[in-house]
Amino acid sequence: MRIVKFETWWVQRNECLFDGKRQGKSQMPWDVVVVKLTTDNGIEGIATALAARSGAVTEAYLQDNIGPILMGRDPYDREAIWHELWNVDRHLGFFPVYLPGPVDVALWDIAAKAAGLPLYKYMGACRTQLPVYASGLFHETVQQYVDEALHYKSLGINAYKAHPPGPYQLDMKIHQALRDALGDEHVLLTDPVAEYSLDEAIKVGRQLERLNYLWFEEPFRDFEVNKYRQLCAALDIPVAATETTRGCHWGVAQSIANDAADIVRADVSWKNGITGTLKIAHLAEAFGLRCEIHTTTMNYMDLVNLHVSCAIRNCEYFEYFVPEEQFRFPMKGQLPIDAQGMITVPEAPGVGAELDWELIHRQCVSYKIIEEQGGEG
Incomplete structure (x- = not known):
């Protein structure tokens, strides 16, 4: 089996999902x-790539630098391709x-479809369900956070993560x-996506301990390893980090080692x-830590997250970014969440x-294709 075609569709949404402070x-x-x-x-492998700020940049990297590496390759050579992409990077x-x-x-x-298996079983199944937590956007008032959390509680979702704005x-x-x-x-749970000073983070963390929050996420930039080390030593509440750490497992290893x-x-x-992610x-x-999978902000790729979460044991929750309709694009249907929040x-x-x-064809502003015989559009 060989890859003979690589296609990309740049699909515009014409909306921004974050507040002005973070847009710049x-x-x-x-x-x-x-x-x-x-x-x-004839087997097709499909994914979606985030194209925030510049779809042209995302599309160009995929077509110019990544697509040619894949052409003619055996899709089962995932590990070799993965490391080759690191070398190019x-x-x-x-x-x-x-x-x-x-x-x-x-x-x-592709590999799971060829095997006739869902991804999580192809990886090696551990379970079939996870509880979800509703994970909201930034809001302007305290009451908006409360209203959002109560809304999802009324739908049977018994966990909520705030992104407070500072x-x-x-x-x-x-x-x-x-x-x-x-x-x-x-x-x-709380994730301020913050730039707290160390003393501010300790003060917030101790409040969260008194309020029995489940975890305290990203109070600093992920590269501030020394601040994280001191914060973890000062607090009892688990501190979650490494969402934006570069270097995949090599980068995460530095946080764990420290x-x-x-x-x-x-x-x-x-x-x-x-x-x-695996x-x-x-x-x-191996170090006795949880790896809590975070949203991709795209429902289709979040389903892939779910497959991974069901193939490992050390993930407790599924992050459900809300309101869902803003993140469904361009997947059909809703995420399979039941009335008990599973x-x-x-x-x-x-x-x-x-x-x-x-929808993809209607809102596509650029379509490109590389084919094995050399034809490119």
């Missing part, structure tokens, strides 16, 4: 590039962090208001696909989800 003065459309690999026996001066992952996902999708004093008000409104039994994370984070978009999860397991992994071969190809 540059535009931040949350576009998607759809990736399809086709083999000589080293000499190019770094791909966007979310670029190699979708290609790796497409290779796994400064830390406002974040602490949000933490308290959520516990007061949701009650002692509701699972609460006692700079109690929980590590990974996903199939930002951590070099299924291959990279490496991180197994590394964390998500069940699909059983169809491969990823087990369909993309909305009519």
Whole structure:
């Protein structure tokens, strides 16, 4: 079996999902590039690539630097291809962090479809379900956080993660208001995506301990390893880190070796696909840590996250980015979450989800193809 075709569709969304503080003065459309690999026996591997800020950059890297590596290759040579992409990344001066992952996902999708198995069983099944936590966007008022958490509680989802906007004093008000409104039994988490000082993070962390939050995520930039080490030593609440750490499992290993994370984070978009995410999860397991998989902000790739989470033991929750309709694009249908707040992994071969190809073609601004015989469009 060989890869004979590599196709990409740059699909525009014409909307931004984050607040002005995080956009800066540059535009931040949350576009998607759809990736399809086709083999000589007609099996298709499909993934979606995040194209925030510049779909043109994402598309160009895929077509100019990654597509040619794949042509004519055996899709079962995932590990060799994965390492070759690392070598290219080293000499190019770094791909966007979310670029190699979708290609790796497409290779796994081909292999699982060829085997007639859902991805999680092809990897090696551990379970079929996970509880979800609703993970909201940034809001302007304390009450908006409370209202959102109560809404998803009414749908049977008994865990909620806030992304408070800062400064830390406002974040602490949000933490308290959520516990007061949701009650002692509701699972609460927080991810300020912050730039706290060390003393601010300790102050917030001790409040979270008093309020019985499940974990405290990303109070600093992930490269601030020494601050994380001191914070982990000062607090009892688990500190989650490494969401944006470069270097896949090699990068995460530095945080683990320096006692700079109690929980590590990974996903199939930002951590070099299924291959990279499994490496991180197994590394964390060897050190007795959880690897909590974080959203890709694309429902299709989040289903791939779910497959990985059901093939490992050291992940406790599924991150459900809300409101869902903003992250469904361009997948058909909703995520399979039931009235008890559990998500069940699909059983169809491969990823087990369909993309909305009519929508993709309607909103596509650029389509490119590389074929084995040398034809390129």
